[in-house]
Every structure is written in structure tokens, then in C-alpha cells.
Amino acid sequence: MKRGSGYNIVRFSVCERMFHNIVMVTYFLLLMTGMVIIGYNFQGERNSLREIFVLAHKTTGVIFLGGAILIVLCGKRAVWMENVRLLFVFTLRDIEWLVKKPVSILFRGVKPPPADKFNSGQKVWSAIAFFGSVTLAVSGIYLWMNRLSILALLIHTFIALGMILPLMGHMYMAIINRETRAGIGSIVNGKVDLRWAEDHYPVWVERKRRELLKRKSRKKTGLKKRGKKTFGLYDIQEKR
Ligand code: HEM
Secondary structure, eight states: OOOOOSEEEEOSOHHHHHHHHHHHHHHHHHHHHHHHHHHHHHHTOOOHHHHHHHHHHHHHHHHHHHHHHHHHHHSOHHHHHHHHHHHHOOOHHHHHHHHHHHHHHHOTTOOOOOOSSSOHHHHHHHHHHHHHHHHHHHHHHHHHHOTTOHHHHHHHHHHHHHTHHHHHHHHIIIIIOTTTGGGGHHHHTSEEEHHHHHHHOHHHHHHHHHHHHHHHHTTOOOOOOSSSOBSSTTSEEEOO
16 A cells, blocks of 8 residues: 555535535434334334334434435535536446456456546445435335335335445445545545545546646636645645
8 A cells, every 4th residue: 555645635525524424423323223113113012112212213314314405405516416427427437347346356457447536336335325315214204104104114124224234335445444444534524645546536636636727727726825735725735
């Protein structure tokens, strides 16, 4: 693994991080309270403790959905639209990446196509997370209104359980995997090491650089020096 470059690149804005982190925290609370409710359902028990977990589950569900929608509404539309395009538009290059990536672990000569802001594995996880969450929200609201709907209960439970494995894969990449865990800063302070970003997301870094040069050439860079070397609008920053 190469050592750090001495520079950071801004990967996610405050709103993008708030969106991820509110979903992350509430999702885990929903998973835990949901598991307890499933346990009670299996035992056929309906005591007041179960009702407390149901209330906690519903409240967290409202924060999950309401929080995510509010943050999207407050954030910059252009940023969300770009993320939607980069995450949800699949092309043949994604299939090539998904085929070549696992092979490249065994054969160094095989190279998957370079990634933009997100690689194709992240795009697959995003599709699972998005459609899974929407289905959970819709079936959850329906269950709230119609407590006895077996179909809604089955859909809600199976989607929740089905998302556990991909979520564990996502967490493994974010926290444990040596190649990718350096990206964890992106959801904490929004920044990652520039060289690491060049290795993992070369198309994105190149695009950021071009945007920067364009801004500079228009003499509208907003370049300021706050005691550290900055390459324009604080996108690429010298580490303190
Ligand atoms: C402990 C739990 C979690 C950790 C440590 C974590 C970590 C991360 C990190 C570091 C990134 C940015 C990767 C990059 O630089 O591109 C990310 C992105 C993302 N996360 Fe999470 N996350 C967690 C839970 C969740 C949950 C619960 C969801 C949704 C249900 C979620 C959905 C996403 C999505 C859609 C992305 C963008 C695509 C990607 O980068 O994979 N995450 N997460």
C-alpha cells in the first residue's frame, strides 16, 4: 500500500455526510428493534415491552424517512443529481468492472475499468440500499395502517433480512478491508487522501482537477489561503 500523498481531496459535502449518517444510525436502530419484534412475533407474545419496541421502531422509522427527505431538500440539487447519475446509471463498463474486479484479485494482469466517483460494486450496493429502503418504508407505512396485513409483514421482514448480508459486505469494505478502509474519513470529515482517491477513483479525481483548472482559467476560483496550500475552493487541501 502506498503512503499518503500529504493532500486530502473533499469527497462528500456536509449534506451528503448527514444523509449517509442519519440513514446509517437509524437503519441500525431499526434493525435491532425489528429483530426484537420478530423474536416476540415468533413466541406469539404481545406484552407491553413488545409495544415499547414497536413504538421505538415506528419512531425511528419516521426519523429515518423524514430525516433523509429533509436533508435531500436542504442540500444542493446539483450535488444530489450528480450522485444519482453516478450511482444509478449502469452501463456495459459496470458489467466489465463487476466481471474483471474479482478476477483481478487472482490475476494482477487483469485490470477493471477505472472508476468515477463510485465503482460498480458501490453502485450495486447503492441500488440494493435504495430500493430496499424504499420497499421497507412503503411496506412499513402500510403495516402501520393495516396491522393484520400478512403480505406487507412478509415483504417487510424478508427485505430487512435480505439487506443484512449486502450491508455486512458494505461495512467490511468500509471498516476492515485494507484496500478500501482508508475511505472511512469520507463519512466523518468528508475527506480522503488524494493518492488513495487517485488509485481508487481516477476518473473522478481527473474530472475534479479539470473543473479546478477551468475555474482557475476563468479567474473565478475563489482561491484563498487559510494557512494551508489550497488548489481551489478547498477541494484539494494540504494535510495539517
Ligand atoms: C457501520 C455502518 C456503515 C459504515 C461504516 C459505512 C461506511 C461508508 C463509507 C465509508 C462510505 C463512503 C465510501 C466512499 O468513499 O465512496 C459509504 C457509502 C455509502 N453507504 Fe455506508 N456505511 C454504513 C452503513 C450504511 C447503511 C446502513 C446504508 C444504507 C442502508 C449505507 C449506504 C451507503 C451508500 C448507498 C453509500 C454510497 C455507495 C458506496 O460508497 O458504497 N451505509 N458508507
